[in-house]
Each structure stands twice: as C-alpha cells, then as structure tokens.
Amino acid sequence: MKNLLRRQILRTMALAVSTLAFGFGGVASAQERTSVKIGYAVSKTGPNAGGAGITTIPNYELWVKDVNDAGGLEMPDGKKLPIEVVEYDDRSSSEEVVRAVERLAAQDEVDFILPPWSTGFNLAVAPLFDRYGYPQLAVSSVTDKAPDFVKRWKKSFWMLGGGHDYAEALAKVIADASKAGTINNKVSMISVADGFGIDLVTAARPAFEEAGIEVVYDKTYPAGTTDFSPILNEVMSNGADTFVAFSYPPETFALTQQAQVADFNPKILYLGVGTGFPIFAKNNGANAEGIMSLGGVDPRNEANNAYRKRHEEVTGKAPDYWGSVITYASLQMLQEAIKRKGLDRDAVSEELSTGTFKTVLSDETKFEDNQLRQLWWTGQWQNGVFVGIAPEDRPGASKATLPRQAWKKN
Amino acid sequence: MNGKTILAIAGFIATIAALAFVPFVVGPYGVTLMIGMLGYVVLATAWALFSGPTRYVSLATVAFFGVGAYTVAVFSESIPYPLLLLVAAGIGLGVALVVGIATLRLAGVYFVIFTFGLAELIRQLVTWYEVNVTGTLGRYIFLPITPEGIYWQLLALAAITFAIAWWIGRSRIGLALRVIGDDEVVAVHCGINITGVKLALFGLSCTIITLVGAIQAPRWTYVEPSIAFNPTISFLTLIMALLGGAHRLTGPLLGAVPLFLMFEWLSANFPNHYSIFLGLIFIAIVFVLPRGVLAFIEERWTLWRRNEPVSGRTADE
Numbered sequence: 001m002k003n004l005l006r007r008q009i010l011r012t013m014a015l016a017v018s019t020l021a022f023g024f025g026g027v028a029s030a031q032e033r034t035s036v037k038i039g040y041a042v043s044k045t046g047p048n049a050g051g052a053g054i055t056t057i058p059n060y061e062l063w064v065k066d067v068n069d070a071g072g073l074e075m076p077d078g079k080k081l082p083i084e085v086v087e088y089d090d091r092s093s094s095e096e097v098v099r100a101v102e103r104l105a106a107q108d109e110v111d112f113i114l115p116p117w118s119t120g121f122n123l124a125v126a127p128l129f130d131r132y133g134y135p136q137l138a139v140s141s142v143t144d145k146a147p148d149f150v151k152r153w154k155k156s157f158w159m160l161g162g163g164h165d166y167a168e169a170l171a172k173v174i175a176d177a178s179k180a181g182t183i184n185n186k187v188s189m190i191s192v193a194d195g196f197g198i199d200l201v202t203a204a205r206p207a208f209e210e211a212g213i214e215v216v217y218d219k220t221y222p223a224g225t226t227d228f229s230p231i232l233n234e235v236m237s238n239g240a241d242t243f244v245a246f247s248y249p250p251e252t253f254a255l256t257q258q259a260q261v262a263d264f265n266p267k268i269l270y271l272g273v274g275t276g277f278p279i280f281a282k283n284n285g286a287n288a289e290g291i292m293s294l295g296g297v298d299p300r301n302e303a304n305n306a307y308r309k310r311h312e313e314v315t316g317k318a319p320d321y322w323g324s325v326i327t328y329a330s331l332q333m334l335q336e337a338i339k340r341k342g343l344d345r346d347a348v349s350e351e352l353s354t355g356t357f358k359t360v361l362s363d364e365t366k367f368e369d370n371q372l373r374q375l376w377w378t379g380q381w382q383n384g385v386f387v388g389i390a391p392e393d394r395p396g397a398s399k400a401t402l403p404r405q406a407w408k409k410n
Numbered sequence: 411m412n413g414k415t416i417l418a419i420a421g422f423i424a425t426i427a428a429l430a431f432v433p434f435v436v437g438p439y440g441v442t443l444m445i446g447m448l449g450y451v452v453l454a455t456a457w458a459l460f461s462g463p464t465r466y467v468s469l470a471t472v473a474f475f476g477v478g479a480y481t482v483a484v485f486s487e488s489i490p491y492p493l494l495l496l497v498a499a500g501i502g503l504g505v506a507l508v509v510g511i512a513t514l515r516l517a518g519v520y521f522v523i524f525t526f527g528l529a530e531l532i533r534q535l536v537t538w539y540e541v542n543v544t545g546t547l548g549r550y551i552f553l554p555i556t557p558e559g560i561y562w563q564l565l566a567l568a569a570i571t572f573a574i575a576w577w578i579g580r581s582r583i584g585l586a587l588r589v590i591g592d593d594e595v596v597a598v599h600c601g602i603n604i605t606g607v608k609l610a611l612f613g614l615s616c617t618i619i620t621l622v623g624a625i626q627a628p629r630w631t632y633v634e635p636s637i638a639f640n641p642t643i644s645f646l647t648l649i650m651a652l653l654g655g656a657h658r659l660t661g662p663l664l665g666a667v668p669l670f671l672m673f674e675w676l677s678a679n680f681p682n683h684y685s686i687f688l689g690l691i692f693i694a695i696v697f698v699l700p701r702g703v704l705a706f707i708e709e710r711w712t713l714w715r716r717n718e719p720v721s722g723r724t725a726d727e
Contacts, residue, residue: 044681044682044684045684045685046640046642047636087681088677088678088681089677089681089682089684090677091642091677091684092640092642093640093642093643094629094630094632094633094637094640095446095449095626095629095630096446096677098442098629098630099442099443099445099446099674100677102438102439102442102557103439103442103678105438105439106437106438106439106442107437107439119548119632120548120630120632120633120634120636120637123550123630123631123632124629124630124631124632124637126631127631145550152552193537193538193541194537194547194636195547195548195634195636198540198541198545198546198547199546199547202545202546220541220542222534222537
C-alpha cells in the first residue's frame with residue numbers, strides 16, 4: 001500500500017516535472033530523478049532459502065543500508081540518489097524467478113537488477129538480463145562453463161570460479177604436502193550425489209591423477225545422508241592420510257561430529273559447503289582448527305575485516321567465508337561503476353568489464369574476460385579465522401598448517 | 411446438439427481466439443504472467459480430469475511435469491523441436507501406463523502416499539543416472555523459443571485439454587468414471603472395466619501434464635533434478651483444483667486463475683510473509699470451501715432462491 005502510494009506520488013511528480021520542463025523550455029529535465037531503483041528476486045522461502053539467507057540477502061540489505069546511510073548512490077556529476085528497493089521472493093522455483101526478473105525489467109523498469117541465488121537460477125535469468133540489457137553480476141554460481149557464458153551473454157559476469165579451479169587447487173595442496181613428506185599420496189574421497197558434489201568430484205578425479213595422487217576410496221552418497229559411520233569405518237583403515245568430502249552443509253556438520261566420535265584423524269581433512277559458515281567455528285571450537293574447504297579470506301586485509309565486523313553489527317550474524325564477501329564486493333563494483341558512468345546500463349557494463357575497482361577483496365579488483373579470478377580456491381581454519389591458503393602465490397595467502405592436529409577431547 | 415451447446419462451443423472458440431491475441435496487447439511481463447497462469451490452468455484441469463471423477467488424489471503432478479522438462483533438456487540438441495514434444499508426451503504416457511498398472515488398484519490414502527513418493531523416486535532415478543552414467547548434473551537448454559511461442563503452445567494445449575474434458579464429461583467413459591468415483595463395487599457389477607477406464611484417464615491426464623513441463627522448460631535455460639521435480643508444483647495444482655471444484659469442467663480454471671494472481675500479488679507485496687499467508691489460505695479453503703468455489707456459489711444460490719418466495723410472502727401479509 002505504502003509502495004503503491006509512493007509510486008503514485010513519484011508518477012505525479014514525474015508528470016509535474018515534465019509538464020514544467022515542457023512549459024518553461026527546459027528549466028527542469030524530465031530525466032530528473034529522486035532515487036535509483038534496484039530490484040532483486042531471491043529465494044526467501046523454499047529449499048534455496050537457507051543458502052540465499054546466508055550469502056545473498058544479508059549482503060544486499062547491508063549494501064543498501066551502507067549506501068543510503070551515506071546519502072545514496074553517487075552519480076558522475078557528484079549528486080547522490082538514494083536506493084529504492086523492489087524485492088520479490090522467487091519461492092525457490094525457476095519459473096518464479098524468471099517471471100520475477102521479467103517483472104522487474106518490464107513492469108517496474110528498475111535501473112539495475114541484482115542476481116538471484118544459485119547456479120541454476122543465475123542461468124535461468126541470464127537470457128532475460130541479456131535481452132533487457134542489464135549487467136548480471138552472478139556471484140553464487142560455480143560453473144566451469146563461464147567462458148562460454150560470457151560469449152553468449154555479453155553483460156554477464158561470473159564471480160565464483162568453476163569446479164576445476166577448486167579441484168586443481170586442492171590437488172596441488174595435497175601433492176605439495178605429499179612431496180614434502182608430510183603426508184602420503186593416498187586420498188579417500190566422498191561426494192554428495194547432487195550438483196555441487198558431482199561437479200567437484202568430476203573435476204577432482206583427473207586433477208588428482210595428474211598430480212600423482214592415488215584415490216583409494218571414491219564413493220558418492222545421496223543428499224540428506226545423516227549417518228556416515230559406515231563410510232568412516234571403511235576409510236579409517238585404508239591407509240589414506242587425506243579425507244576429502246565434497247558435501248553440503250548438513251553433511252559437513254554431521255561428518256565433523258561423527259569423525260570426532262569415531263576418533264578419525266586424517267592429516268588433511270577437507271569438507272564442502274558449510275565449513276566456511278561462522279556457525280561451524282562456533283560449534284566446533286578448537287576442533288575446527290586445520291580443517292580445509294573452499295574459499296577463505298586474507299586475515300590481514302583491513303577492508304575485509306571491517307566489512308565482516310559491520311556485517312555482524314548490521315545483520316546480527318557474521319558473514320560466511322566464501323560467497324558473502326564476494327557478493328558485497330560485486331555490489332561495490334556496481335556502485336563504483338555507476339559513480340563513473342551514471343545509470344546508462346551499457347556504459348556501466350562496459351566499465352565493469354574493463355575497469356579496476358577498490359573493494360573489500362582488494363584495492364584492485366577486476367574482471368578477466370568477465371570473470372573474477374582473484375579468488376581463494378582453498379582455505380583452512382587457523383586460530384578461529386578461515387584463511388585462504390591457495391593459490392599460495394597470491395598476495396595475502398596464509399601457509400597451510402599440516403598435518404592437522406588430532407581432535408581435542410572435551 | 412442443441413442451441414445451448416453450439417453457443418457454448420462458439421463462445422469457447424471465440425475466447426481462445428481472443429486469448430491468442432493477448433501478446434500483441436500486453437507487454438512482456440503480461441506474457442510471462444499469462445504463461446504462468448495458463449501453465450497452472452492446464453495442470454489443474456488435467457489433474458481434475460482424472461482425480462475429479464475418480465476421487466483419487468494424486469500428488470504425482472510434478473513427477474510428470476519434471477519428466478517433460480527433463481526430456482526436453484536431454485534431447486534439445488538431438489531432436490528437432492516439434493518432434494521433441496511428441497517424444498516427451500510418449501515418455502510421459504509410457505511412465506503413466508507402467509505406474510498406472512502397478513498402482514491404480516491402490517485406493518484412498520495409499521494412492522496419495524504412493525504418488526507423492528513417485529515424484530521423489532523419479533527424481534532420485536534421474537540423479538542416480540546422471541551421477542553414475544553421465545557424470546554431470548544439470549543440463550542446458552538453448553532453444554530459440556520466444557515467450558510468445560511458449561504462450562501460444564500452452565494456449566493450444568489448454569484448448570485441447572478443455573475439449574477433451576468436455577467430451578469426457580458427456581461420453582460413456584465419463585459416466586463410467588463417475589460410477590467408479592461413487593462406488594467401485596457397484597461399478598464392477600455394472601460391467602465396467604474399472605482398471606482399463608482408470609488407466610486410460612490416468613495416462614491421458616499425465617500426458618498433458620508432461621507436455622506442460624516440456625513446453626515451459628526452455629524458459630529456464632538450465633535444468634537439474636531439484637529444479638524440475640519441485641514438489642510445490644504438485645501441491646499448488648492440487649489446491650487450485652480443489653478451490654475451484656475438481657468435479658466440474660471450469661472448476662480448476664476458476665481455482666487456478668485467482669490463486670495464481672493472489673500468489674503473484676503476495677510475493678510482490680509481502681515477500682517476507684508469503685508462506686504464512688499461503689498456509690492461512692490453504693486452511694481457509696479446506697474449512698470454508700471444502701467442495702470448491704463453484705459448489706459454494708451454487709449452494710448459496712439455491713438457498714437464496716428457496717428463501718426468497720418465503721420472505722416475499724411474509725412481506726405481503
């Protein structure tokens with residue numbers, strides 16, 4: 001109701017302004033605006049709500065608050081316009097997300113659209129972003145096909161890498177440790193029989209083979225598995241020093257607990273999505289130490305530390321260590337591109353594609369072929385912080401602590 | 411054929427023809443809205459085609475919807491488009507017949523549970539196949555089909571579905587179905603081949619549902635089991651058909667259109683409270699309108715008609 005009223009007022013004002021402009025010969029331009037409309041459709045309900053509620057929604061809200069607290073989005077002429085948000089719930093359904101984005105573009109005519117959560121939904125809306133000419137800063141989508149997508153959809157940006165990147169980085173960590181004599185070259189590997197697990201394990205098999213790593217155990221398990229004791233019993237005695245699980249959050253948590261109960265102590269313990277959640281450290285305390293996963297941060301990056309603190313103050317919870325900071329950085333890039341080029345979407349896309357930006361990730365964040373490649377492929381819990389350890393030659397990389405300490409019994 | 415029937419047919423054809431011109435009048439968002447609405451109208455009508463007269467409550471809608479979507483995803487590059495729909499329909503029909511033969515002897519709540527499990531079973535089978543055989547999950551659909559094209563296909567499918575539903579309502583098979591719904595034992599004693607009749611209707615209904623999935627899939631670009639087999643579709647179809655009244659030709663239509671528009675309005679205006687409203691509406695439907703809007707209006711109407719002369723007389727006296 002309030003929204004409707006506001007819209008009516010806006011429309012009346014726009015009409016009045018344009019009448020004035022017409023009458024007084026360009027005293028005020030019809031383009032004069034009082035706000036910038038930013039729209040998004042994310043999964044607030046349904047199976048995707050969990051992931052979207054951690055990585056995407058809090059960062060959208062934080063960014064809008066940050067911008068509006070500072071007076072609004074800055075335009076090239078130095079004028080600041082506050083953000084007006086139009087948000088929809090896609091109910092975790094592809095059909096809904098497509099319709100919601102079409103509504104944002106065609107009906108609400110928003111200035112910019114922020115992407116939905118998950119690889120599948122970003123792909124579902126990519127043709128729409130392309131047709132209406134909106135830049136798409138797809139963060140929460142891990143895909144090896146990004147180089148193909150940027151050719152198909154020129155204004156799409158892919159910011160979380162692909163399965164191969166993570167698998168190859170992990171292979172290098174294991175191979176290096178094995179060459180140094182810290183661990184043997186045998187690996188036990190399990191993966192969830194769902195999108196993420198399959199992508200990662202399909203990439204990991206050849207990557208491990210190439211790195212000279214012997215996979216002695218390789219099984220998939222159905223999503224939603226709660227009892228891992230049969231698997232743990234089998235891998236405990238097979239002589240592998242490394243245990244890798246490409247798992248989803250519920251299984252990541254279950255595996256951590258059950259490995260402690262079984263007193264299973266691999267020298268490298270690598271778990272999937274959920275390891276970088278703040279709650280993981282809270283639940284496991286000192287026992288989180290040394291566990292590896294995807295993502296990470298540079299603990300000496302002050303901008304990032306400040307972001308994490310503000311995120312916790314504003315949204316009431318700490319951000320995760322993988323997608324959250326990238327989501328926020330993508331919004332900063334958009335903000336900066338708008339400051340440089342205004343609300344012209346073509347120019348903003350071009351600027352995003354070619355420009356260099358100061359973000360919470362680094363002072364020089366930029367796209368390579370419309371993909372963000374300055375990422376932490378492997379991270380490790382060290383002293384309560386999930387730090388990036390690979391690529392090890394990237395500035396700010398921490399050194400992997402190996403072997404992992406044994407579980408501490410309470 | 412009497413005059414009333416001819417008038418109804420003429421009205422039906424005129425409505426479909428008018429709807430075909432909608433994309434030229436409304437904007438792109440209007441077309442998207444119409445696609446979503448028509449999709450659910452066809453789903454609910456097809457669902458009621460079988461479940462209405464037989465009173466077998468099926469939660470397998472998304473199993474067939476997903477089969478349709480997945481068929482398009484798998485064969486989109488190897489089979490030309492119109493043929494693709496035929497293949498999808500064929501697979502949907504095949505699955506429906508196999509499932510039907512095995513389960514239509516089940517009755518009541520056992521059938522409900524089985525159909526709910528079926529969607530999950532097919533989803534897990536697809537996942538198992540993709541994990542162990544192809545090694546990828548998630549398939550891409552790059553078909554050059556415009557939203558208008560999808561809209562017209564759905565409209566054609568809706569017209570066919572209504573025509574079939576109308577014909578069945580007037581035919582011997584429709585009568586047989588109603589007898590089965592009222593009492594299976596009586597139906598057997600009347601000499602009705604109940605398994606055959608049920609199987610035929612189930613197959614028909616499922617084929618139409620499969621086609622809806624196949625037609626809508628190109629809009630998503632990317633399909634994976636959790637996207638194609640989203641159980642919400644089964645529940646929404648069911649509640650839409652029940653709201654309108656599953657025993658009447660236009661019942662599902664009258665349930666699907668207002669509910670769809672309301673969901674759209676809710677998700678736009680109350681994105682954070684959508685689930686709460688949804689739950690309240692479900693409860694309201696079950697308590698206030700257990701036999702559907704149409705039946706409710708008819709009851710009120712007869713009640714009102716019966717009361718009117720009485721009150722009129724009292725006024726005279």
